[in-house]
Amino acid sequence: MPNTAANKQIHVAVGVIYNSQGQILIARRHDDAHQGGLWEFPGGKVEQGETVCDALARELREELGIVVTPSSCTALLEIRHDYTDKVVLLDVWAVSGFEGxxxxxxxxxxxxxxxxxxxxxxxxxxxxxxxxxxxSA
Incomplete structure (x- = not known):
């Protein structure tokens, strides 16, 4: 059976980033991106051979220019969601410390x-x- 977009799973590291005032950082997706125009929690794809924490730290450095403080990531939940064109596995982590x-x-x-x-x-x-x-926290 050929691999189609409908059955392709994408593993994504997601960061719920908190500042010192308890606020959370959200980003707006580009209009031409998948789910474009919607808001999201920053993160990105986990590459082959990467841990989720390493992927999250890399993505946040690349997308936001911040450096995640060691030991500041806590696992929140995993979500598997089937969109009509792809399946995503969201590995969601709370990020309580970063530089920049x-x-x-x-x-x-x-x-x-x-x-x-x-x-x-x-x-x-x-x-x-x-x-x-x-x-609910």
Missing amino acids: EPIGKEGQPLRWVKPSTLREYEFPAANVAIIDVIQ
Whole structure:
């Protein structure tokens, strides 16, 4: 059976990044990206041979210009979500420490938001469970 986009699984490391005021960083996806125009928690694909923490640290350095502080990542949850064109496995981690000031190095808008306001932003369907966990903590 050929591998199609519909059955391809993508493993993604996702960071719920907290600042010292307890706000969470969200980023807006580019309009031409998958789920474009929606807000997301930063992160990216886990490459072959990488641990999830290594992938998350690399992605946050590449996308936001921040360096994750060692031992500041805590596993939150895993989500498997089947979109019509791909299946994603989201490995979600809370990030409580980093060095540097986040900037959208790929031109993506960023916002620090209170956890209680996350539902005011439109996220991909797979992110709803992340918001549920954040708001129930």
